[in-house]
Amino acid sequence: MMMTEILDGRALSHKIRQQLKQRTARLRERGIVPALAVILVGTDSASQIYVRNKHRAAAEVGLATHDFKLPETTTEEELLALIAKLNVDPSIHGILVQLPLPPQIDSAKITAEIDPSKDVDGFHPLNVGQLFLNNPQSLPCTPHGIMRLLAEHQIDVAGKHAVVVGRSNIVGRPIAALLLNADATVTVTHSKTANLRELTRQADILIVAIGRAEFIKAADVKPGVVVVDVGMNRNAAGKLVGDVDFTEVEPIAEAITPVPGGVGPMTIALLLEQTVKFAER
Numbered sequence: 001m002m003m004t005e006i007l008d009g010r011a012l013s014h015k016i017r018q019q020l021k022q023r024t025a026r027l028r029e030r031g032i033v034p035a036l037a038v039i040l041v042g043t044d045s046a047s048q049i050y051v052r053n054k055h056r057a058a059a060e061v062g063l064a065t066h067d068f069k070l071p072e073t074t075t076e077e078e079l080l081a082l083i084a085k086l087n088v089d090p091s092i093h094g095i096l097v098q099l100p101l102p103p104q105i106d107s108a109k110i111t112a113e114i115d116p117s118k119d120v121d122g123f124h125p126l127n128v129g130q131l132f133l134n135n136p137q138s139l140p141c142t143p144h145g146i147m148r149l150l151a152e153h154q155i156d157v158a159g160k161h162a163v164v165v166g167r168s169n170i171v172g173r174p175i176a177a178l179l180l181n182a183d184a185t186v187t188v189t190h191s192k193t194a195n196l197r198e199l200t201r202q203a204d205i206l207i208v209a210i211g212r213a214e215f216i217k218a219a220d221v222k223p224g225v226v227v228v229d230v231g232m233n234r235n236a237a238g239k240l241v242g243d244v245d246f247t248e249v250e251p252i253a254e255a256i257t258p259v260p261g262g263v264g265p266m267t268i269a270l271l272l273e274q275t276v277k278f279a280e281r
């Protein structure tokens with residue numbers, strides 16, 4: 001019997017962060033302190049945790065972080081003014097605005113104002129376009145982390161049928177582009193897709209980012225599938241679960257990411273790596 005390979009994002013993120021420590025040390029020897037500005041608007045409790053984790057991970061690898069915590073009532077103009085200031089500050093190499101933003105702020109307008117050469121999230125329309133033209137400059141951290149996790153486990157996507165469930169700007173759309181750039185045959189499905197489960201059953205590689213707890217069951221996958229679960233949901237018992245029913249799907253899969261400890265930690269590692277890359281330029 002074959003054992004299912006667990007795609008351990010915690011372990012790989014640790015390895016990446018160790019490598020980044022050396023790169024930040026070399027930058028500091030050259031008198032460059034790689035610096036990341038993190039902007040959090042409002043008091044969303046999950047966002048507060050993610051931002052705290054980003055600060056902690058950044059400090060561990062030797063990055064400086066600049067913390068901007070703005071009130072829930074912040075206007076679009078106020079946020080744009082802060083971004084304009086950070087864009088021209090030569091001591092800042094990366095700028096990130098934690099999403100989601102409060103409803104009075106148009107997040108598309110905000111991401112379009114970040115200097116593309118400081119856009120560590122890869123959300124600026126120019127960076128999105130470069131990704132789609134297969135000339136990426138800065139990649140969204142979660143999809144980038146997924147590709148690195150697959151590469152680390154020698155999972156070649158070329159020629160494979162990759163099925164993406166979800167079409168968000170943060171995960172679904174960019175991972176579809178990255179898989180296509182890597183020569184996969186890509187099907188993108190979403191909440192309006194007819195017969196979605198017929199499509200997921202055809203996947204060699206299944207990426208699930210639809211935001212519904214344990215949505216993918218054993219009957220929705222074929223034996224030997226590689227499953228990447230981007231979901232983070234609380235179930236009725238308050239336990240963190242993915243968009244894939246891990247207990248059902250794991251025995252059928254060739255490889256699978258756990259939740260937690262899969263894609264999530266990779267997101268933060270790739271954010272730090274992009275900041276270091278910008279500082280090295």
Ligand SMILES: Nc1nc2c(c(=O)[nH]1)N[C@@H](CN(C=O)c1ccc(C(=O)N[C@@H](CCC(=O)O)C(=O)O)cc1)CN2
Binds near residue numbers: 050260
């Ligand atoms: N500006 C951005 N906003 C958001 C992004 C992003 O990449 N850029 N992604 C998500 C949130 N996110 C980072 O910001 C993020 C979410 C989760 C994790 C993570 O490590 N999750 C852990 C579990 C954590 C828990 O126990 O609750 C895991 O999966 O193991 C990292 C980053 C939306 N906003």
Ligand SMILES: [Mg+2]
Binds near residue numbers: 260261
């Ligand atoms: Mg995870």
